[in-house]
Amino acid sequence: MELFTYERAHNPEAAVIAGAPSRAKFLGGGTNLVDLMREGIERPSALVDVTGLSQTIVETAEGGLLIGAAASNAAVAEHRLVRNRYPALSRAILAGASAQIRNMATVGGNILQRTRCRYFYDVNGARCNKRDPGQGCDAIGGFNRYHAVLGTSSHCIATHPSDMCIPLVAFDAIVHLAANGGSRSIKLAELHRDPGDTPQIETALDPGELITAIELPPLALARRSAYRKVRDRASYAFALISVAAALHVDDNRVTDVRLALGGVAHKPWRALIAERALVGQPATYDTFLAAARAELRAAQTQRDNAFKPELAARTIAAVLRTLAEEQA
Amino acid sequence: MPIIINGHDVAAPADPRVSLLDLLRERLDLTGTKKGCNQGACGACTVLIDGQRKLSCLSLAVQCDGHDITTIEAISEVDSLHPLQAAFIETDGFQCGYCTPGQIMSGIALRGEMQRGAPSHVTPRLEDVPEASNEEIRERMSGNICRCGANNGIIEAISSYVRGTL
Ligand SMILES: Cc1cc2nc3c(=O)[nH]c(=O)nc-3n(C[C@H](O)[C@H](O)[C@H](O)COP(=O)(O)OP(=O)(O)OC[C@H]3O[C@@H](n4cnc5c(N)ncnc54)[C@H](O)[C@@H]3O)c2cc1C
Ligand code: SF4
Ligand code: FES
Ligand code: FES
Numbered sequence: 001m002e003l004f005t006y007e008r009a010h011n012p013e014a015a016v017i018a019g020a021p022s023r024a025k026f027l028g029g030g031t032n033l034v035d036l037m038r039e040g041i042e043r044p045s046a047l048v049d050v051t052g053l054s055q056t057i058v059e060t061a062e063g064g065l066l067i068g069a070a071a072s073n074a075a076v077a078e079h080r081l082v083r084n085r086y087p088a089l090s091r092a093i094l095a096g097a098s099a100q101i102r103n104m105a106t107v108g109g110n111i112l113q114r115t116r117c118r119y120f121y122d123v124n125g126a127r128c129n130k131r132d133p134g135q136g137c138d139a140i141g142g143f144n145r146y147h148a149v150l151g152t153s154s155h156c157i158a159t160h161p162s163d164m165c166i167p168l169v170a171f172d173a174i175v176h177l178a179a180n181g182g183s184r185s186i187k188l189a190e191l192h193r194d195p196g197d198t199p200q201i202e203t204a205l206d207p208g209e210l211i212t213a214i215e216l217p218p219l220a221l222a223r224r225s226a227y228r229k230v231r232d233r234a235s236y237a238f239a240l241i242s243v244a245a246a247l248h249v250d251d252n253r254v255t256d257v258r259l260a261l262g263g264v265a266h267k268p269w270r271a272l273i274a275e276r277a278l279v280g281q282p283a284t285y286d287t288f289l290a291a292a293r294a295e296l297r298a299a300q301t302q303r304d305n306a307f308k309p310e311l312a313a314r315t316i317a318a319v320l321r322t323l324a325e326e327q328a
Numbered sequence: 329m330p331i332i333i334n335g336h337d338v339a340a341p342a343d344p345r346v347s348l349l350d351l352l353r354e355r356l357d358l359t360g361t362k363k364g365c366n367q368g369a370c371g372a373c374t375v376l377i378d379g380q381r382k383l384s385c386l387s388l389a390v391q392c393d394g395h396d397i398t399t400i401e402a403i404s405e406v407d408s409l410h411p412l413q414a415a416f417i418e419t420d421g422f423q424c425g426y427c428t429p430g431q432i433m434s435g436i437a438l439r440g441e442m443q444r445g446a447p448s449h450v451t452p453r454l455e456d457v458p459e460a461s462n463e464e465i466r467e468r469m470s471g472n473i474c475r476c477g478a479n480n481g482i483i484e485a486i487s488s489y490v491r492g493t494l
Contacts, residue, residue, distance in 0.1 A: 006344035006390045027391070034347075034386045035367050047344070049391060074380075078446045083454040094449040098471020099441070100434065101368060103380045104387070235449065235470035 001037050008049040012178045012212050018048040020180050020208045026050045028109030031101050040123050063218035069108035069211040088167035088225035088244045095229040096163035098236050108211040115158035116238055129155045130199040145304040150265040152300055156199030158266060160192055165268040167244035170260035171222050176213040179206055192267030221246045221256050228319050239263035241312045247323040249283045261312055271295045283324045285317055292316035329394040334402035340393045348392055349373045349384035360400035360429045371472035374430040375399050381437035400429035415485035423476035431472045435486040438468050442490055460490040
């Protein structure tokens, strides 16, 4: 690991000043960054520890929730208001990593964690456009069971590995940002990007921009929400695919629905095609499956992940069926 | 501010690259905490930081300045056993013993998490107080890998400790 300086930020203003130099990085729980530094993939010259910034989880005036970026993943999952009002968020966090990692990981760090593509990690043995732009991508044609099928490019087929972000995009979460020049807010759905021909650029954040909080808008629908994760072992594994869903059924028809997918794209994937296809339709397994397949129609599969579109479609349909049955 | 390790003040290392795990093992001779993968995947390095189970391999020692660290060396007095240590012996909860300190630190924190009603991935209803079933304990211990496969004894020991039926 290369030498770096370490300092703690006591407020967002101090954090963005300390984080402004081009090779400075914010440090959350360190569960991703410290690992990547050890591998030589990240080489910051300065770490600005932001775990001392806001960890509070409070109700907003509109009846949503404001969650400080330094709140631990465990604290969010366990919070009474999250469990009651946004259960899919609790479920998604609890389906990820381990108890120890959830205690360490912060909300800000979870959103900005990097891909687990094994070629990205293999500094000396593999070509990777994300790590070294222009090198090529050894995942294409290589081991790509865990790779993306939606929004991919010929430059990169990596996935964003977060579980937490999947219900957050389904619920239209907003990310509050601060920088030296001032603060702004963007939708989480607009934070991550498709790889295109610049997979090294993963987000819409400006250099040195700090996540200060995420905000969940009030959403009655989210009280009936669920998260299902399909993986190679029952615990402590990343998603092959995952689904966050919320559904409202009235008189056997879908009146409102939210859907997002994990494990399929370079970003948390909001399934807007399926959502639009479902509203007003009969709440049956067949319409659920047809809408889900419409979402996956654009999928481009690789050598090892041809199973993903159908697995994702059936998982969406199964989760929606369960949610519909609970309202019958 | 010092790091408080098992009740003693320890100065944070000058080199910020030193992990808490290396500080414990290489500089303080607290070798009870084990290094398995050094990348967050095995749980052998689990310690309590301010009472919460965390991985010392992914914690920078400088980040722990001002925080309270408890390692396996401090859970019982010399010549006596913590109830969970006794339970591991009772149930044959280890073979080589390499994962054991991490398992025990994790199990101690797990009991606190269950007592305050924290849900897990397998808790049927998020609003319910979780029961100390084997399924719950297995899920909650999935961050501690045992290469020897002593899992049944481990789960049995921790279940009895959590249920208070030792
Ligand atoms: C063995 C293992 C298994 C895992 N399994 C899963 C899983 O199943 N599902 C899952 O979703 N995740 C999983 N994870 C990943 C884990 O969720 C992430 O590592 C964690 O959420 C990152 O949070 P952190 O606070 O530790 O981030 P850090 O490692 O501290 O930082 C990550 C990135 O975020 C940036 N950053 C941090 N905070 C801010 C901020 N406030 N503003 C701007 N930038 C910031 C950092 O500069 C860095 O680039 C696993 C990790 C490990 C090690
Ligand atoms: S899929 Fe993306 S991250 Fe993986 S090797 Fe290819 S370019 Fe790198
Ligand atoms: S040594 Fe820390 S998790 Fe394996
Ligand atoms: S007892 Fe050997 S690794 Fe668990």
